[in-house]
Amino acid sequence: MSPTTVTTPEEALQAEARPGLLRFLVAGIWFGIVLTKSEAVSWYRIQEMFRFQSIHMYGILGSAVLTAAVSIFVIRRLRLRTTYGDEIHVPGRPMTPRGTRFWLGGTAFGFGWALLGACPGPIYALIGAGYGVMVVGLLGALVGTFTYGMLRARLPH
Amino acid sequence: MNDIVQLLSQPWPWYVSGPLIGLTVPALLLFGGKRFGVSSSLRHACAALLPAGRSDYFRYPWKQLGGWNLMFVGGMVVGGWMAATLLTSSDAVVQISAATVTDLAALGVTHGPGLVPEEIFRWSSLATPAGFLIIVVGGFFVGFGSRYADGCTSGHGITGLATFQLSSLIAVLGFFAGGLLVTHVLLPIVL
Structure with missing residues (x-):
């Protein structure tokens, strides 16, 4: 496969729609297993985290961030490409003038994280682990997403 | 072999599971230039389920942009099932700190087996x-x-x-x- 440089939106869309989606299913299985075995999917662990009573969740998040940062540094330094031969970019999340969407949206997310004891990843893993009622949590999250989509024009960002 | 399954069936300590979670980031970048993130799957699912045109936020080529992400979260359901059935005993208790157990008991939440309070x-x-x-x-x-x-x-x-x-x-x-x-x-x- 020859290396390609993405230039136009059409080409970018094509690059997004490469064949071989099965590899992401495998990546998801991997992530689901690790997340469940780490106990980061546990409501108890989230309560423990928000009460600062154990290093467990902070250790997971801290070492995950460190591993990801070192990996991205290596990818950039060695100019590694994707298996399709494309250049690798990690798109940023540009700041907004006041950052309102980040602190206000983040706080709203924190309400949900502490109540449900699960962020989106653990919701999926817990459904698989046999906690069927988490499907209702997922439906709630979809309604929340829909509500954001409908209100987006009227919310400060 | 049984020893390995036995070992994997214990909870994985944070200094093992944290780096393994972090490795998902380069894996997705190398597999296809994807930025690791789970919650965008909620947007893709809404775009897929809702009649087109309710809001600009859900009107975009979700199959091309989000197909990989929906496959990824589908895999997470399978992964959660595999971890719970193959790598965990059904009476396993999450070993949270004694202080948390006490605090939760004061709120009337019993610390029992399972990943979440069954009650x-x-x-x-x-x-x-x-x-x-x-x-x-x-x-x-x-x-x-x-x-x-x-x-x-x-x-x-x-x-x-x-x-x-x-x-x-x-x-x-x-x-x-x-x-x-x-x-x-x-x-x-x-x-």
């Missing part, structure tokens, strides 16, 4: 105010907040912080502001 996360508790608040309202804020903030624990907390995004740092501080408020103010009132 709350069961179908019948949806009819109780506390169960409805925790599962339905909690789920709503997870979806609303993560899309408003443009990311959740994975996209902001891991990918964003690992690439030194100021926006992600602010979002993570927001996650904790909201979580601390619920844990220390709201839960003592409703539980």
